[in-house]
Amino acid sequence: xxxxxxxxxxxxxxxxxxxxxxxxxxxxxxxxxxxxxxxxxxxxxxxxxxxxxxxxxxxxxxxxxxxxxxxxxxxxxxxxxxxxxxxxxxxxxxxxxxxxxxxxxxxxxxxxxxxxxxxxxxxxxxxxxxxxxxxxxxxxxxxxxxxxxxxxxxxxxxxxxxxxxxxxxxxxxxxxxxxxxxxxxxxxxxxxxxxxxxxxxxxxxxxxxxxxxxxxxxxxxxxxxxxxxxxxxxxxxxxxxxxxxxxxxxxxxxxxxxxxxxxxxxxxxxxxxxxxxxxxxxxxxxxxxxxxxxxxxxxxxxxxxxxxxxxxxxxxxxxxxxxxxxxxxxxx
Numbered sequence: 602x603x604x605x606x607x608x609x610x611x612x613x614x615x616x617x618x619x620x621x622x623x624x625x626x627x628x629x630x631x632x633x634x635x636x637x638x639x640x641x642x643x644x645x646x647x648x649x650x651x652x653x654x655x656x657x658x659x660x661x662x663x664x665x666x667x668x669x670x671x672x673x674x675x676x677x678x679x680x681x682x683x684x685x686x687x688x689x690x691x692x693x694x695x696x697x698x699x700x701x702x703x704x705x706x707x708x709x710x711x712x713x714x715x716x717x718x719x720x721x722x723x724x725x726x727x728x729x730x731x732x733x734x735x736x737x738x739x740x741x742x743x744x745x746x747x748x749x750x751x752x753x754x755x756x757x758x759x760x761x762x763x764x765x766x767x768x769x770x771x772x773x774x775x776x777x778x779x780x781x782x783x784x785x786x787x788x789x790x791x792x793x794x795x796x797x798x799x800x801x802x803x804x805x806x807x808x809x810x811x812x813x814x815x816x817x818x819x820x821x822x823x824x825x826x827x828x829x830x831x832x833x834x835x836x837x838x839x840x841x842x843x844x845x846x847x848x849x850x851x852x853x854x855x856x857x858x859x860x861x862x863x864x865x866x867x868x869x870x871x872x873x874x875x876x877x878x879x880x881x882x883x884x885x886x887x888x889x890x891x892x893x894x895x896x897x898x899x900x901x902x903x904x905x906x907x908x909x910x911x912x913x914x915x916x917x918x919x920x921x922x923x924x925x926x927x928x929x930x931x932x933x
Contacts, residue, residue: 608923609851611774613791617726617744618770624849625650628762629683633825636685636932644695645704647683648765649745650721651675651738655730661715663669670730671723676714677709701788702756704749722746745770747791759808761818765827767808772843773852781866786846787858788828795868800838829858833869842866 611618625647628634636643651673658664659674666674681692696716699705707718723729726744750770754763773779774786778795781787787797790807800820801812808815819841823830829842858889863869 609853610775610776610845611772611786611850613773613778616748617746618644618750619742619850620650620745620770621742621849622739626770628765629685634765635761638763639757640671640754640759640763641695641699641702641756642750642766643760643762645699645753646682648673648680648699648705648718648744649720649743651693652723652727652743654727655736656733656744657735658733662710662711666710666716666717669719671721671727672717674710674715674717677714680716680799686802721805747771754807755809757809759810761821764808764818765822768828768841768843771824772846774846781840781863784862784866785829785842785858786850788841788843797840797924798833799841801837802906803838831860831869832865833860833867837869840869887932 608871628643628754629647635687636882650669653668653673654670656670656886657668659668661674661676668674677689677692680696681689684691684692684695686695695881697707698709700707703721704884705718705720707716709715710717726746747770750767751832753762754767759767767786771790772786773789776782776789779787779789779797780791780795788799789797790799801815802812804819805812811881814860819830822828826844828844831842833839840863842863844858845856847853882915
């Protein structure tokens with residue numbers, strides 16, 4: 602029997618994506634990510650994160666309710682809080698919309714104080730367990746079909762929460778069909794090109810937003826360390842890597858995205874900002890001695906090489922005390 606080898610991958614052709622409940626809870630509690638929008642993608646995933654995998658019973662105000670797989674029952678005030686709405690009628694409007702779109706069904710019980718909802722098609726993408734047991738709501742994961750995610754994301758104007766989830770579901774890792782996925786988890790919208798580049802125009806059309814709004818949101822998520830944005834410097838667009846994807850999906854350490862490695866892999870020009878750019882790093886001609894031998898590096902190249910080496914030697918990451926004064930001399 603050949604030895605089994607586990608490979609950590611997120612494949613393009615896999616029709617569904619794991620969504621961890623803890624990840625949804627963190628998004629629900631992150632007030633810096635806004636919920637203004639009308640695609641209802643985040644709302645449906647929030648309801649899915651509470652759905653049962655097996656039959657259980659819940660006692661509320663002295664009454665015991667039977668909850669089957671794909672269902673949950675809770676107070677209307679809870680759903681209002683989950684959806685980040687101020688008034689209960691706003692949460693009901695969102696539930697009505699999802700029900701009209703055939704994503705859920707729900708009923709009001711206990712004098713309309715309770716909401717019992719059911720995720721349609723739950724058993725098709727999530728294993729239904731036959732035995733009865735309580736279902737924890739803050740741990741574990743559920744599966745969500747990518748086709749439904751693409752449908753929901755195009756229904757209306759996306760909020761920042763919708764955008765984060767859309768990027769998450771459309772991320773692949775270590776997939777041979779997608780360039781750059783071996784370096785880290787890269788966002789790829791499955792356009793059958795294997796090319797992870799995406800422009801703000803494409804994202805604006807996908808999310809029903811303006812290009813300026815898309816740019817603002819992407820830069821905000823990059824500053825919040827949700828993602829790493831690598832622009833190509835041309836008409837190709839940009840490449841987006843998710844920062845905490847591996848630790849959430851596979852419980853392994855996240856990788857640092859090396860922009861130079863990405864540039865070589867995807868054959869793009871990426872400008873890496875140098876530390877200490879506020880200083881004048883000009884090198885005088887008197888500081889460089891070039892050999893008169895016929896086979897030597899040209900003088901302009903020598904100057905660039907010496908300058909780059911000097912910048913590295915004076916960086917805080919290198920503590921060679923004897924070399925430091927010499928390198929500083931070249932940079933003054």
